[in-house]
Amino acid sequence: MKASADEVLWTDLLEKYKCSSKWNALLAWAQENLAEYPTINVTNFTSDWSDGRAFCALIHHFRPGMVNPFKLMEPKLCTLLAVQLAEKLKMHVDQATFLELAKDYKNVMAVVFELYKKLDTDEQ
Template identity: 35%
Template sequence: MESKTDGGSTALAIEELAAIEDEEVLNKMLDKAVDFEERRRIRAALRDLLKKKREKREQERGSRQQDMRQQGLSKGGTTAGGVSTGRASMNQQPSTHKPAVQASSSAAFTRTSGNPAPASAQKCLPAAAPNAKNVKQMLLDWCRAKTEPYEGVDIQNFSSSWKDGIAFCALVHRFFPDAFEYSILNPNKPRENFQLAFATAERLAGCPPLLDADDLVRMQEPDWKCVYTYIQEFYRCLVEKGLVKTKKRP
């Protein structure tokens, strides 16, 4: 790829980036890039790619719904059934993982507490350590860096920034881009987003689902200790699989 030696080279680099349609390729390029301007162009290309995929998916969904309406009218039926079927198909992946997430969650929480205490007390492990503050900030910075190209994600803390489930999905998707289509996720469906992220992390990274989607939905904001504990575990699992190399990482 051309470097930014002059206006023509920069334009060529942008055109080359725009021609890449594989999120994983752009993610790897972003991890390797050290030049600030180069990273900025790669992030912009990744955002544009995610946006194009989302728009294409929405267009395809609209076309399918229109075809189903026409089929329903030709058969003398109503259009409601077609729309409902389309929604069920779009949400199929998160819902199929729900029982596994809940079942595994119970086992994981039992390991962290021997008493049948309330769920919220079982899930949140103490984050006390001599350098806990530094580790927490490093982990937050890591999450922010990994999800920076994703639209709709702005990680500022371990609580409110995760309440719609999109940040969890973005973080998991960054390491497993073929696991699901990020561009179709809906921030207004947090339960499905939580289920999708936790089930995918468990299946592909071996990360136990220490959080429960239903509990998170009931909370006005997630308990930061719970989110922090889960992200620590997810990070550890990625390290074990060789997907994250540790130096000064948390």
């Protein structure tokens, strides 16, 4: 049986970061790509993503022209900005859903994995 594209990407992440769980591998990927943003520290898939800044910073890291880095300093604007950027990347996350995301780590992981697929793989 052939592995799905997502399964292959998960395997690649697990191997690259030498992790035994998807949670740890995806978090390691996010941390690596957010390292240049000292005010954005992610250690979980709930509260650290709730204001939208980590999402916007990840997008800025890969597509600097899409995000004004000074807007990353304004958490109140980042939630709306994250939704707008997701739409530009052809991801379907509305603002109401986005605001609810951080209450469930699985939802946040799903969106971060979609960002990984759109920004850091050949599936772009």
